[in-house]
Amino acid sequence: MEDEQADNIIEDPNITLALKSNLAVIRCLESTISEIEKTVLQQIKIRPxxxxxxxxxxxxxxxxxxxxxxxxxxxxxxxxxxxxxxxxxxxxxxxxxxxxxxxxxxxxxxxxxxxxxxxxxxxxxxxxxxxxxxxxxxxxxxxxxxxxxxxxxxxxxxxxxxxxxxxxxxxxxxxx
Structure with a gap:
């Protein structure tokens, strides 16, 4: 969900703000998780x-x-x-x-x-x-x-x- 979609779906500005901040946290966590996964894959020896x-x-x-x-x-x-x-x-x-x-x-x-x-x-x-x-x-x-x-x-x-x-x-x- 994008920020613009949140504006269109929810009328209450307080709930919209809470939704946008939660979406920002989720995006940040997803990027951190993918970065950690990449680092782990580089450091371990994957067996066949x-x-x-x-x-x-x-x-x-x-x-x-x-x-x-x-x-x-x-x-x-x-x-x-x-x-x-x-x-x-x-x-x-x-x-x-x-x-x-x-x-x-x-x-x-x-x-x-x-x-x-x-x-x-x-x-x-x-x-x-x-x-x-x-x-x-x-x-x-x-x-x-x-x-x-x-x-x-x-x-x-x-x-x-x-x-x-x-x-x-x-x-x-x-x-x-």
Whole structure:
């Protein structure tokens, strides 16, 4: 929206002034964000598998960079489940001798990866029909938060294979 449009839409001069000042702040923040993004892209070493991460539904440049940088060397994860646990996409509980262990262990892992995969899951549910179908089926049996977490777990597992094996994302393989 331009300043002239604000004059035409709103008759009250006080509200128009507030709208114009908010628009100026938004423009300033947008330019600062793009400047920061440019600087970050110049300073980091983008690995070749980053481009493949962008093929995952719900993952754009910001989330892709977050996942790539926060994951680090994938060889430190023995199995895909270890990576999924590190991303806080699965519960940290286990059974030993019929007793629950590790229940108070929910804050272990990487909170930034947890955030990134939940964000990616929300976008993927919105824009990918196959993932949306999986989400709705899961949601009918549980609640929306658990269903979103299940999608995030599937995306984390797919990203593990993308980063470790440099394979392309296949929605049919990930959500069957």
């Amino acid at each position: 598998e980053f481009k493949k991460l962008l093929t995952v539904p719900g993952i754009g440049e910001a989330l892709g960079l977050t996942i790539m940088l926060e994951s680090g060397d994938m060889s430190r994860f023995q199995k895909v489940g270890n990576f999924s646990s590190y991303c806080r996409c699965v519960k940290s509980e286990r059974l030993s001798n019929g007793k629950k262990k590790g229940e108070g262990n929910s804050k272990n892992g990487n909170k930034y990866l947890a955030w990134a995969f939940i964000e990616a899951a929300n976008f993927a549910i919105r824009y990918n029909d196959k993932i949306k179908s999986f989400y709705q089926k899961k949601k009918s049996r549980t609640n929306g938060i658990i269903a979103t977490k299940a999608v995030a777990n599937k995306l984390a597992r797919a990203c593990y294979h993308i980063l470790k094996d440099q394979v392309a994302f296949d929605v049919n393989k990930a959500f069957t």
